[in-house]
Every structure is written in C-alpha cells, then in structure tokens.
Amino acid sequence: MDKTILNYVVEKTNELINAPTCSSETKEAAQAWLDAVGTDREASETKAYIAELEADIMPIDTLIAFAESDAGAEVFGDDAKNVAAHAKEIKAAGAEYCDCPACMVVAEILEKKDDMLK
Structure with a gap:
C-alpha cells in the first residue's frame, strides 16, 4: 500500500476507534488491522478490515x-x-x-478501498 494512503487510513482508523458510535466489532477489526500494518499479515487483515467496514456501515x-x-x-x-x-x-x-461519527469515518476509509488493496 502506498505510504500516503497507509498514513491516511491509519489516521482515519484511529479516529474510528475513538468514535463514540463505533461498534465493538469494528473497533476490534480496526485494532487488528493497525496491529498487522508492516507485518506479513497486513494484506489479509486489510481484506478482513474492509469486509468489516462494508458490513458495518449503515x-x-x-x-x-x-x-x-x-x-x-x-x-x-x-x-x-x-x-x-x-x-x-x-x-x-x-x-x-x-452520518454518525463512525459511519462518516468508515465512508472516508472505504473511499480508499481500491488503493488499500494494491
């Protein structure tokens, strides 16, 4: 993943974790993705994270x-x-x-979905 995209998604993921309307499942997926960044699990966790975001956006x-x-x-x-x-x-x-805080951040992250999967 491009470093600019990675930095953006990391920043937005931290916003998501701190959003008062973020579900516990989404927080767990977000943290798992953050923990996998820079490891051999990054690609698989990115796919899992995107799937969770797509399932949870309202x-x-x-x-x-x-x-x-x-x-x-x-x-x-x-x-x-x-x-x-x-x-x-x-x-x-x-x-x-x-347009709750969590859904708004999820939408922003999902706008970068194709770039995240590169």
Missing part, C-alpha cells in the same frame, strides 16, 4: 427503517423519531449512509 434506508422500528425505539428511546426524521432529511440531500 445505509441510510436501513437507518430509517431501524429508527422507525420497535428495536430502534429501544436503542434511541425518545430520540427515535428525531433520528428517523434526520435520516430522511439527509437522504433527501443525497446521503447514502448514516
């Missing part, structure tokens, strides 16, 4: 459906309707994914 329609569901009400509590309304607003403005 498509905007999924967020809307979740926020409007009973499960979403359990997670978001009284804010569920606000989350759904916000998601609909950003979707109307062209958003493809949730």
Whole structure:
C-alpha cells in the first residue's frame, strides 16, 4: 500500500476507534488491522478490515427503517423519531449512509478501498 494512503487510513482508523458510535466489532477489526500494518499479515487483515467496514456501515434506508422500528425505539428511546426524521432529511440531500461519527469515518476509509488493496 502506498505510504500516503497507509498514513491516511491509519489516521482515519484511529479516529474510528475513538468514535463514540463505533461498534465493538469494528473497533476490534480496526485494532487488528493497525496491529498487522508492516507485518506479513497486513494484506489479509486489510481484506478482513474492509469486509468489516462494508458490513458495518449503515445505509441510510436501513437507518430509517431501524429508527422507525420497535428495536430502534429501544436503542434511541425518545430520540427515535428525531433520528428517523434526520435520516430522511439527509437522504433527501443525497446521503447514502448514516452520518454518525463512525459511519462518516468508515465512508472516508472505504473511499480508499481500491488503493488499500494494491
């Protein structure tokens, strides 16, 4: 991987780990990738990391459906309707994914996916 891309992804990965909305699975995958950088495991961990990021980023329609569901009400509590309304607003403005801190960083990392796999 190109050093500029590597440095960018390392920086974004650290941001992701520190994002309050980052899931424990994503944090584990991020840390495993960071630990593998510069080792013979880097290529395989990069593929695993990308797969985890792609699985965990929340498509905007999924967020809307979740926020409007009973499960979403359990997670978001009284804010569920606000989350759904916000998601609909950003979707109307062209958003493809949730705009929580973790999803935003994941989207930035995934923009470099092809470069990461070189």
